[in-house]
Amino acid sequence: AQKVTQAQTEISVVEKEDVTLDCVYETRDTTYYLFWYKQPPSGELVFLIRRNSFDEQNEISGRYSWNFQKSTSSFNFTITASQVVDSAVYFCALTLNSGYSTLTFGKGTMLLVSP
Amino acid sequence: DTGVSQDPRHKITKRGQNVTFRCDPISEHNRLYWYRQTLGQGPEFLTYFQNEAQLEKSRLLSDRFSAERPKGSFSTLEIQRTEQGDSAMYLCASSRDRADQPQHFGDGTRLSIL
Numbered sequence: 718a719q720k721v722t723q724a725q726t727e728i729s730v731v732e733k734e735d736v737t738l739d740c741v742y743e744t745r746d747t748t749y750y751l752f753w754y755k756q757p758p759s760g761e762l763v764f765l766i767r768r769n770s771f772d773e774q775n776e777i778s779g780r781y782s783w784n785f786q787k788s789t790s791s792f793n794f795t796i797t798a799s800q801v802v803d804s805a806v807y808f809c810a811l812t813l814n815s816g817y818s819t820l821t822f823g824k825g826t827m828l829l830v831s832p
Numbered sequence: 833d834t835g836v837s838q839d840p841r842h843k844i845t846k847r848g849q850n851v852t853f854r855c856d857p858i859s860e861h862n863r864l865y866w867y868r869q870t871l872g873q874g875p876e877f878l879t880y881f882q883n884e885a886q887l888e889k890s891r892l893l894s895d896r897f898s899a900e901r902p903k904g905s906f907s908t909l910e911i912q913r914t915e916q917g918d919s920a921m922y923l924c925a926s927s928r929d930r931a932d933q934p935q936h937f938g939d940g941t942r943l944s945i946l
Contacts, residue, residue, distance in 0.1 A: 750931065754937075760942075763937075814931045814932075816888075817863075817882070818933075819880055820865075822876070825872075
């Protein structure tokens, strides 16, 4: 069975600081997909990014960047120059190419950005 | 895309009552998922539909839970004889028919059992 671990329960930063959210996953499958979702206080899970297991190219999108390393089974998420609006719970999730693509989520990391 | 819609947003009921939630997925998505999220936890998978067929159920889905997706459009999740432990956020998601496609979530229905 697959597993996603987000060891950081809560992170507090001051606006404009950079912050990295860690995600470690476990699976025996060779083809899988990793996702990051954001859950603001309103509750809706918002899709941020998807990464395929065979594509280790890192990605940058504005202030967001993702570092995928198969060797360490990690898919970390960095926010540069954090803003108060980044305050939310962030979830890392995994789905397999086999089966019905149900998502296995980590427990989430709550990010608090203060002015 | 108009997004995934869930109704109601909040439901408060007494223990032992039956409740039903509705989910309207994004129209062109034929995959539909239900998840349950409790405080401080990530969402946990409950059940999955491919069009109108319910293809997978989690062991979390006791016999008091039933889900339908008639005609492959909207879906309902019913909980019979609710218990205190059923208090949670129930999330619905839909996606296109490929494993690499992201699931798009609704706002959820928060269930509180008195």
